[in-house]
Amino acid sequence: MSHYPIFLTLAHSRTFVAGNGPHAIAKIRLLLEAGASVTALTSDDREIEELFGDVIDVISGPFKSKYLNDIKLLYIADVKDEELKLILRIARKLNIPFNHIDDPENSTFITPAMVRRGPVTVAISTSGKAPVLSRNIRQKIERLLPLNLGPLVDLIYNYRPSANKLIKQTTNKLKFWNKIYSDQEINKLLKLNTAQKNQRIVKLLGTSHHNRSVGHVLIVGAGPGDPELLTLKAHRALNEADVIIYDNLVSEDILNLSRRDAELIYVGKKRASHKKTQDQINQIIIDEAQKGRLVVRLKGGDPVIFGRVAEEIATLRDNNISYEIIAGITSAVGIAAHSSIPLTHREHASMVTFATGQLKANKVQNWKGVAGAGRTIVIYMGISTAPETASSLISDGFNPRTPIAIVENGTRPNERRIYGTLEEMGVLINDHEIQSPALLIVGDVVAEANDYVSREPTNFKIAN
Numbered sequence: 179m180s181h182y183p184i185f186l187t188l189a190h191s192r193t194f195v196a197g198n199g200p201h202a203i204a205k206i207r208l209l210l211e212a213g214a215s216v217t218a219l220t221s222d223d224r225e226i227e228e229l230f231g232d233v234i235d236v237i238s239g240p241f242k243s244k245y246l247n248d249i250k251l252l253y254i255a256d257v258k259d260e261e262l263k264l265i266l267r268i269a270r271k272l273n274i275p276f277n278h279i280d281d282p283e284n285s286t287f288i289t290p291a292m293v294r295r296g297p298v299t300v301a302i303s304t305s306g307k308a309p310v311l312s313r314n315i316r317q318k319i320e321r322l323l324p325l326n327l328g329p330l331v332d333l334i335y336n337y338r339p340s341a342n343k344l345i346k347q348t349t350n351k352l353k354f355w356n357k358i359y360s361d362q363e364i365n366k367l368l369k370l371n372t373a374q375k376n377q378r379i380v381k382l383l384g385t386s387h388h389n390r391s392v393g394h395v396l397i398v399g400a401g402p403g404d405p406e407l408l409t410l411k412a413h414r415a416l417n418e419a420d421v422i423i424y425d426n427l428v429s430e431d432i433l434n435l436s437r438r439d440a441e442l443i444y445v446g447k448k449r450a451s452h453k454k455t456q457d458q459i460n461q462i463i464i465d466e467a468q469k470g471r472l473v474v475r476l477k478g479g480d481p482v483i484f485g486r487v488a489e490e491i492a493t494l495r496d497n498n499i500s501y502e503i504i505a506g507i508t509s510a511v512g513i514a515a516h517s518s519i520p521l522t523h524r525e526h527a528s529m530v531t532f533a534t535g536q537l538k539a540n541k542v543q544n545w546k547g548v549a550g551a552g553r554t555i556v557i558y559m560g561i562s563t564a565p566e567t568a569s570s571l572i573s574d575g576f577n578p579r580t581p582i583a584i585v586e587n588g589t590r591p592n593e594r595r596i597y598g599t600l601e602e603m604g605v606l607i608n609d610h611e612i613q614s615p616a617l618l619i620v621g622d623v624v625a626e627a628n629d630y631v632s633r634e635p636t637n638f639k640i641a642n
């Protein structure tokens with residue numbers, strides 16, 4: 179970019195146009211439209227005097243350096259060479275931005291091609307390299323913008339204070355402006371007369387502020403940790419939420435994608451105080467929604483897999499709060515893909531089970547009927563019960579040397595992946611001091627992982 183684009187405020191600033199002819203006239207017009215006060219130095223041209231004599235200062239005779247005192251912007255049109263040199267020298271000395279028309283070498287700024295509709299201005303530049311292209315682009319944009327767009331934008335602008343007062347939530351405000359400036363709405367408004375326009379805007383304002391006295395809850399799956407595994411819907415929800423309620427499993431990288439002014443509420447849970455804490459979480463969700471906010475309840479992985487979503491939904495229903503669940507990539511799937519483990523396989527696995535190692539009130543998982551050749555099991559929350567789980571799965575039909583993967587912090591920068599066999603599961607977790615969150619994958623398919631290293635029986639101690 180050889181030229182830096184800005185829109186300059188020139189109202190009441192003194193500007194100067196030197197020279198005669200159509201270029202000088204065009205620039206005087208532009209400057210007047212921007213509210214600038216203009217002094218024009220003409221030699222023999224009566225036209226400028228006739229056109230603008232009432233609204234600008236017109237002077238004639240040779241250029242004098244004092245003319246440029248206090249000038250904020252200078253245009254130079256057709257002037258004699260001698261005079262040009264003098265004007266350029268003084269302008270440079272006084273640091274006045276100047277433009278010698280059609281002479282970028284002797285200019286400190288260029289004037290873009292413009293499409294204007296009242297306050298709406300589109301400026302186009304090719305940095306002076308392709309003026310014809312600028313003109314073509316301008317013509318395209320001209321066709322895009324309705325001719326009477328300017329007055330409509332001015333009219334709608336008058337409703338800004340009311341909109342700010344009436345619509346409290348930022349999300350609703352955004353929705354109102356998005357709606358009113360949608361192509362569809364603009365086209366409707368442009369067909370109406372002024373009174374009808376006002377009526378329609380007032381109506382839109384009314385509906386925008388009424389329908390959200392109670393908020394809305396999005397229960398959103400954040401995936402296993404890698405932010406790129408978010409769905410587009412989840413990403414949009416993060417961008418729109420007034421408040422985001424999240425826990426341990428949600429990675430920092432994902433929170434960083436939330437709207438800058440969103441409130442973040444951490445509700446990390448300790449296993450020991452599960453029940454009470456879930457009740458508190460439910461209460462926070464309800465409280466925030468009843469403030470009329472757009473609430474995102476952000477959960478690791480997918481909300482409908484071991485996410486206690488049923489309890490949250492029940493509370494929302496009891497309180498008549500609308501909600502929506504946005505699917506996420508569950509850790510089993512995210513991690514398996516990331517490690518290139520096919521959870522199913524035409525030869526080795528025709529069934530896959532997602533199970534939890536942790537049951538309510540410390541009850542023991544019943545593993546009967548899920549183990550055996552041709553099956554894959556993915557175990558969530560299975561670290562502390564791993565030795566018992568391994569024994570059950572072996573007695574239920576798995577070969578003790580069935581390959582397993584233990585994946586800690588899957589898909590995150592600090593991921594650890596350990597391979598072994600089912601009978602050494604507990605020992606490996608212990609030796610490697612595996613911490614939550616970690617996932618266990620059991621089945622022959624684990625041997626397909628791209629970094630799988632098989633282990634000889636002598637390499638491990640038997641669990642327990």
Ligand code: SAH
Nearest residue numbers: 402479480508509558559587588615616617
């Ligand atoms: N709803 C979540 C699961 C919540 S239960 C999902 O769909 O993934 C919590 C368990 O998920 C953890 O104990 C762990 O077993 C697993 N988990 C979630 N994210 C994980 C990650 N990034 N790496 C390893 N395990 C993970």
